[in-house]
Structure formats: C-alpha cells, structure tokens
Amino acid sequence: MTVRAAVAGASGYAGGELLRLLLAHPEVEIGALTGNSNAGQRLGALQPHLLPLADRVLEETTAEVLTGQGRRHDVVFLALPHGQSAAVAEQLGPDVLVIDMGADFRLKDAADWEKYYGSAHAGTWPYGLAELPGARAALEGAKRVAVPGCYPTAASLALFPAYAAGLAEAEAVIVAASGTSGAGKAPKPHLLGSEVMGSMSPYGVGGVHRHTPEMIQNLSAAAGEPVTVSFTPTLAPMPRGILATCSAKARDGVTGESLRAVYEKALADEPFVHLLPEGQWPATASVYGSNAVQVQVAYDENAGRIIAISAIDNLTKGTAGGAVQSMNLALGLDETTGLSTIGVAP
Ligand SMILES: NC(=O)C1=CN([C@@H]2O[C@H](COP(=O)(O)OP(=O)(O)OC[C@H]3O[C@@H](n4cnc5c(N)ncnc54)[C@H](OP(=O)(O)O)[C@@H]3O)[C@@H](O)[C@H]2O)C=CC1
Numbered sequence: 001m002t003v004r005a006a007v008a009g010a011s012g013y014a015g016g017e018l019l020r021l022l023l024a025h026p027e028v029e030i031g032a033l034t035g036n037s038n039a040g041q042r043l044g045a046l047q048p049h050l051l052p053l054a055d056r057v058l059e060e061t062t063a064e065v066l067t068g069q070g071r072r073h074d075v076v077f078l079a080l081p082h083g084q085s086a087a088v089a090e091q092l093g094p095d096v097l098v099i100d101m102g103a104d105f106r107l108k109d110a111a112d113w114e115k116y117y118g119s120a121h122a123g124t125w126p127y128g129l130a131e132l133p134g135a136r137a138a139l140e141g142a143k144r145v146a147v148p149g150c151y152p153t154a155a156s157l158a159l160f161p162a163y164a165a166g167l168a169e170a171e172a173v174i175v176a177a178s179g180t181s182g183a184g185k186a187p188k189p190h191l192l193g194s195e196v197m198g199s200m201s202p203y204g205v206g207g208v209h210r211h212t213p214e215m216i217q218n219l220s221a222a223a224g225e226p227v228t229v230s231f232t233p234t235l236a237p238m239p240r241g242i243l244a245t246c247s248a249k250a251r252d253g254v255t256g257e258s259l260r261a262v263y264e265k266a267l268a269d270e271p272f273v274h275l276l277p278e279g280q281w282p283a284t285a286s287v288y289g290s291n292a293v294q295v296q297v298a299y300d301e302n303a304g305r306i307i308a309i310s311a312i313d314n315l316t317k318g319t320a321g322g323a324v325q326s327m328n329l330a331l332g333l334d335e336t337t338g339l340s341t342i343g344v345a346p
C-alpha cells in the first residue's frame, strides 16, 4: 500500500515532527506541504533537520492544494493552530482521511468548547487516543480523526486504568510539566530563553487551561461517571517532554498490590504504553523522540491516594506519533508501523 500524505502546517513544530515520522514510515509518500506566513519558503530553511525534504517549497494552505485534482492525497494532516482546522476541513471531501492535530474536533460538549476556546464549536470526530477503552474500534476505517492534546494524552494514559477498574474516586488532581515546544514555534515573550532557562513556572492555574475539559471527558468515559479534574500545567526548561503527576483518592479496599495488578492487566498488550518495573520512575529523557509512554503507579497509604505518573514526548506520542498511530488504525495498517519506542540518550 502506498499512502500519499499532505501536511498542512509543515513549518511548525507539530508538522515538523510529523514529517520526521512520515519520512521513516514504509507505506507513506509525502505529497503537498503547506504553511501560512512561510508559504513560498524552502522547507530546508525552516526545518533543517528534515534533510530529504530540504528542497521542497511550502504552498498555501488551501483545499485545492490539499485535495485538488492531480494531488492524489489519501490523507491530509492538519497541524494548524487550534481554531484554524475547521474552516479548512469543511472544504475537504468525505473520501480523504483527515487527521486534525489541533483541538477543533476533540470535545463532545459544545458548551465546554465555547467556554474554553471562546468560539463556535465545529463538531466532534473520533478521538485519536487508541489506548482508551473503545477507541480502536472507533478509529478503524474512520475518515476523520481528532488527535488529543499533549497533556490529556499524558494524564489520560496515567489514570484511565484506575478509573476503568473502579479503583479511584471521581476526582483527580493533575500537575504536569511540559517542555517549551508544547507552546509552538511562534515567538512569545514568556518563552524567551532568558525567561525559561534555569526556571520552572506554573501557568493556566485554577482550572482555566483548555485541556481540562478534555481530561474530564476522557476520565469520565473510563469511569462511567463524571470525574472532576484539577489541572495545573507548568513550563520546564527543556525543549520536549511532559511529566504528568496524577492522583486520585482511592476507593475502599484498594491496596498497592491490587492497584499494580490492575495496571499490569490494562497495559499488558499495549505496544507503546509501558508500566515500569516497581521502583523505577518515568523520565522525559527516556522517551525523547519516541512514541513510548512510561507509566508508574503507587498507592500512598497515608493519604489514601492513587499516584500515577507518566512521561511522554509531547511532539511524538503527544501529537505527531499519536497522529500516525491513528492513521495506521484508520487505514487498516498495523498500528505500530513507522513508529519507534526507542528513545535518544543521554
Ligand atoms: N507543539 C505541541 O507539542 C503540540 C501541538 N499540538 C497542536 O498542533 C497544532 C500545531 O501546533 P504547533 O506546531 O506547535 O504550532 P506552530 O506555531 O509551531 O505551527 C503552526 C503552523 O500552522 C501554520 N499556521 C499558522 N496560522 C495559520 C493560519 N491562520 N492558517 C493556516 N496555517 C496557519 C504555521 O504556518 P507558518 O509558519 O507558515 O506561519 C505553522 O506551520 C496546534 O493545534 C497545536 O495545538 C498538539 C499537541 C502537541
């Protein structure tokens, strides 16, 4: 099978990571690459690490370029700022597979979308987090996929086994540290090297971060009841990676042994999510550039809380790897095709 893929937003961080993965995908041929302010530029000037594509020139992001006659794209990836995908997506025909790496189609509840994103809700597509209960069935054969946000990927994969097994009360506290690439490539004063280097700082505090309703959606679905989430993101002085420290009050009767047994069973067959051996803890350095997710879980007897910690690469499993994994499922390819669990160290 040859899958011809177009990438909109090829000049950005998510688009760049996606192209890195697609270049190593045995079934994919790379078609049109588009940008916005950088349309007309050589990709080599913007993404110098993607040597085989250095002489490709970015086109405008239009429906004609993405799905026009003669383009022959089987899949279109949209790696655009949130709020920009819907207008493009509605012009793409029903036969092409469209994978949105932005937020536009992740949420089911229109009121949540309006509250956290401040615009009209565009709709809801099958959710590209394959590991969640029931997700693979919805992705197989899908023509539209909404790739999750990076923090919801990390937090949901850490906590869903506890909720799916009924071990946790319906309240979760999530504190996660992210590398700066999570904020995208567009210049922002708080991301200047001199602001970020040597310092960690919180942002989006007090339940206002737009990933909160997405986490609530995922954990409530796993629990089968509404779960409240208190989420605090922090910025860490590193280019990539998310470490999510998640906790929830344990239901009566939970022990360290029963908790571990539930996680071992839930994650046993997952190709990308690895429950670490007891005593070993997730670290962002171990998943750098890889689609792997490290998870560890412990029962805090004094506080009666379940502590679940995960590490991902925000650009790989947190966006581009999740997008490729979803594409594989949608097209009937082996889910792991073109995706590595091998990191880079030190
Ligand atoms: N960075 C991350 O870790 C993650 C990102 N995502 C999502 O991926 C998407 C892209 O993020 P990211 O790559 O980080 O952002 P960047 O700012 O790095 O890249 C944005 C891309 O979108 C293009 N673009 C900007 N404005 C428009 C517009 N109005 N119309 C069309 N194209 C436009 C830019 O083109 P140009 O440069 O030519 O102006 C660029 O290619 C976002 O929705 C983000 O939420 C999801 C999970 C994780």
Ligand SMILES: CC(=O)N[C@@H](CCC(=O)OP(=O)(O)O)C(=O)O
Pocket: 082, 101, 102, 103, 148, 149, 150, 151, 178, 179, 180, 181, 182, 183, 184, 233, 235
């Ligand atoms: C460090 C940092 O700023 N991270 C981003 C998350 C980016 C992302 O994954 O989210 P979307 O795909 O939903 O945009 C933020 O907190 O907004």
